[in-house]
Amino acid sequence: MSHLQELNPNLFRWSEFSDEKQLNFNGYYLVNREESVLIDPPDMSDDGMSELKQKIADHADNPLKAILLTNVHHDRASLKFKETFQIPIYIHESDKALLEFTPDHTFKGDEVLFCGLKVIHLKDQKSPGESAFLLAEKKQLFVGDALIGKTKGKLNQLRRTNTKTSIKPKKL
Numbered sequence: 001m002s003h004l005q006e007l008n009p010n011l012f013r014w015s016e017f018s019d020e021k022q023l024n025f026n027g028y029y030l031v032n033r034e035e036s037v038l039i040d041p042p043d044m045s046d047d048g049m050s051e052l053k054q055k056i057a058d059h060a061d062n063p064l065k066a067i068l069l070t071n072v073h074h075d076r077a078s079l080k081f082k083e084t085f086q087i088p089i090y091i092h093e094s095d096k097a098l099l100e101f102t103p104d105h106t107f108k109g110d111e112v113l114f115c116g117l118k119v120i121h122l123k124d125q126k127s128p129g130e131s132a133f134l135l136a137e138k139k140q141l142f143v144g145d146a147l148i149g150k151t152k153g154k155l156n157q158l159r160r161t162n163t164k165t166s167i168k169p170k171k172l
Helices: 046-058 078-085
Strands: 005-008 011-018 023-032 035-039 064-068 089-092 105-107 118-121 131-135 140-143 156-159 168-171
Touching: 011 046, 023 046, 064 078, 078 089
Parallel strands: 035 064, 064 089, 089 105
Antiparallel strands: 005 011, 011 023, 023 035, 118 131, 131 140, 156 168
């Protein structure tokens, strides 16, 4: 059984189910423009990690450059992946102080990061640095918590509230 789902030849996803949230946390391995990145990596089993390492080895001509976080809440297993692959962690500058550790780098809206990913800063969201990553050439958008699919077949938009624990979904 594969732990990585191939979404296209250069994009792979894995998931970790959250009992608390009752939804999957998704992480991505993207290969583009002769480099690669991990986006919002959730934890992964040892077998899954072996499979990811093999995928990265299969794409050795596209070196793994960084872990990109769409928001502060997606730090999840990023330190484990940083240690395993010896790569830096990037997060929006507005979420830097909210992390429980110091990221290696920050980014701002409209910057172009590794693999040609353009940062889109999403204001008034769950965290002040909530961002999406646009890969325009492939018409792919990586969105963290700004859109969720908690109800099968529907998307919800998370909006910022006055408390950290109260998140109210808004139907699109």
